[in-house]
Amino acid sequence: MTEPRTISNRPATAKAGLADPATINAIRSCVHCGICLPVCPTYRTLGEEMDSPRGRVYLMRAVAEGRLDITDTYTRHLDLCLGCRACETACPAGVPFGSLLETARADIERAGRPIRRRLMDAFVFGVFPYPQRLAIALGLLRRYRRWGLQALVRRSGLLRRFPRLAAMDALLPEVPRTDFELPEFLAARGRARGRVALLVGCVQRFLFADVNLDTMRLLAAAGWDVVAPRGQGCCGALELHGGRLDAFRVRARALAAAFPSDVDWIVTNAAGCGSALRDYAHWVGDDAAASRLAARTRDVSELLADADLPLNPLPLTVTYHDPCHLAHGQRVRTAPRTALGRIPGLTLVPLADSELCCGSAGVYNVLEPEMADQLLALKIARIVETGARAVATGNPGCLMQIARGARERGLDLEVVHPVTLLARALRWEER
Numbered sequence: 521m522t523e524p525r526t527i528s529n530r531p532a533t534a535k536a537g538l539a540d541p542a543t544i545n546a547i548r549s550c551v552h553c554g555i556c557l558p559v560c561p562t563y564r565t566l567g568e569e570m571d572s573p574r575g576r577v578y579l580m581r582a583v584a585e586g587r588l589d590i591t592d593t594y595t596r597h598l599d600l601c602l603g604c605r606a607c608e609t610a611c612p613a614g615v616p617f618g619s620l621l622e623t624a625r626a627d628i629e630r631a632g633r634p635i636r637r638r639l640m641d642a643f644v645f646g647v648f649p650y651p652q653r654l655a656i657a658l659g660l661l662r663r664y665r666r667w668g669l670q671a672l673v674r675r676s677g678l679l680r681r682f683p684r685l686a687a688m689d690a691l692l693p694e695v696p697r698t699d700f701e702l703p704e705f706l707a708a709r710g711r712a713r714g715r716v717a718l719l720v721g722c723v724q725r726f727l728f729a730d731v732n733l734d735t736m737r738l739l740a741a742a743g744w745d746v747v748a749p750r751g752q753g754c755c756g757a758l759e760l761h762g763g764r765l766d767a768f769r770v771r772a773r774a775l776a777a778a779f780p781s782d783v784d785w786i787v788t789n790a791a792g793c794g795s796a797l798r799d800y801a802h803w804v805g806d807d808a809a810a811s812r813l814a815a816r817t818r819d820v821s822e823l824l825a826d827a828d829l830p831l832n833p834l835p836l837t838v839t840y841h842d843p844c845h846l847a848h849g850q851r852v853r854t855a856p857r858t859a860l861g862r863i864p865g866l867t868l869v870p871l872a873d874s875e876l877c878c879g880s881a882g883v884y885n886v887l888e889p890e891m892a893d894q895l896l897a898l899k900i901a902r903i904v905e906t907g908a909r910a911v912a913t914g915n916p917g918c919l920m921q922i923a924r925g926a927r928e929r930g931l932d933l934e935v936v937h938p939v940t941l942l943a944r945a946l947r948w949e950e951r
């Protein structure tokens with residue numbers, strides 16, 4: 521079911537940072553061939569060696585070997601990296617770029633950040649991974665808009681001085697209600713295939729609650745008993761990609777303990793979360809429950825690709841954008857296309873540069889809005905070339921980023937999760 525995933529040569533531990541002997545070995549496995557350069561979004565945009573995978577590995581090696589301190593310039597080149605892992609897919613030497621980057625970022629966090637960045641991080645890491653705090657923040661945001669404060673702030677020109685706030689402001693055209701209750705259990709219909717548990721996510725549970733409900737219905741229609749365990753917290757993906765490894769490990773252990781052990785699969789519909797879950801085996805390998813959870817994690821498309829679903833025709837021309845953490849992080853490329861291709865009447869057209877990052881990359885579009893905007897412009901241009909009426913992609917960050925790009929350009933383009941299209945075609949009756 522899962523497409524092959526190369527994890528050989530990954531460092532066994534990063535507790536000692538880049539200087540850890542296993543990590544240095546992994547860094548030294550780079551043979552400087554440059555095959556990764558053409559697939560790297562920042563290198564393609566800036567043409568700067570130090571903003572390429574090879575250049576970044578070179579910088580990491582210098583730090584690991586004690587020839588370079590963690591300077592502002594070093595930090596800048598690593599901050600500009602999207603963590604998209606396209607280089608990992610391309611690399612013939614199996615350099616584990618994703619985990620090296622996470623280790624390098626942990627070193628940077630330990631060395632300390634300037635106050636401006638620390639304030640931004642305090643907001644991002646103090647709100648997003650906490651569902652209750654996120655619900656409060658979304659409630660405040662709803663009031664800010666309802667009371668006309670957003671229009672006032674926009675007219676004042678204040679956002680021009682704070683591009684990161686402007687980026688956040690542009691991402692959410694409507695703030696959904698946060699009191700939606702997902703069923704805790706949905707029984708299988710038709711031929712029973714087993715039992716699965718759904719990761720509801722942090723952003724996903726509020727901003728894409730409909731995708732979670734559609735995921736449960738589709739899985740039930742495919743013959744799976746579906747549980748959405750109450751009390752599950754954040755998977756820690758943001759902290760992992762931000763180099764906050766201690767906080768990430770705490771979250772990973774807690775999440776693994778919150779999931780039942782009697783399920784066949786843990787299902788995710790958010791590529792970033794799924795990638796972090798699969799990485800538990802690497803980062804929290806000493807925790808048996810976390811390792812088990814990692815081994816049983818599957819993207820929803822992997823379970824739906826071969827499902828015999830009762831589907832009505834859906835005449836629509838659709839293209840598909842590969843979320844980096846699905847294509848490169850989890851090596852899942854075929855399953856979403858196969859699942860979409862099962863919808864009668866739907867025409868799936870190829871997207872050039874489908875695996876090139878859209879600029880979302882977790883909170884990258886908020887932290888690095890300029891580069892994110894350039895990548896978004898490229899992505900939108902490619903989507904327009906396809907002539908598709910809808911673009912499907914399985915990650916909340918990509919959905920918001922591409923939808924923003926389409927909105928700002930006045931495009932008549934629907935931006936949807938693949939399960940939304942499958943659910944639209946599904947013959948489903950409430951019982």
Ligand code: SF4
Pocket residue numbers: 549550551552553554555556557573574577607610611612613614615
């Ligand atoms: S493809 Fe791999 S081995 Fe070649 S330069 Fe890039 S990271 Fe190094």
Ligand code: SF4
Pocket residue numbers: 559560561562563571572573576600601602603604605606607608617
């Ligand atoms: S993770 Fe992405 S942005 Fe970073 S070096 Fe690799 S290809 Fe470039």
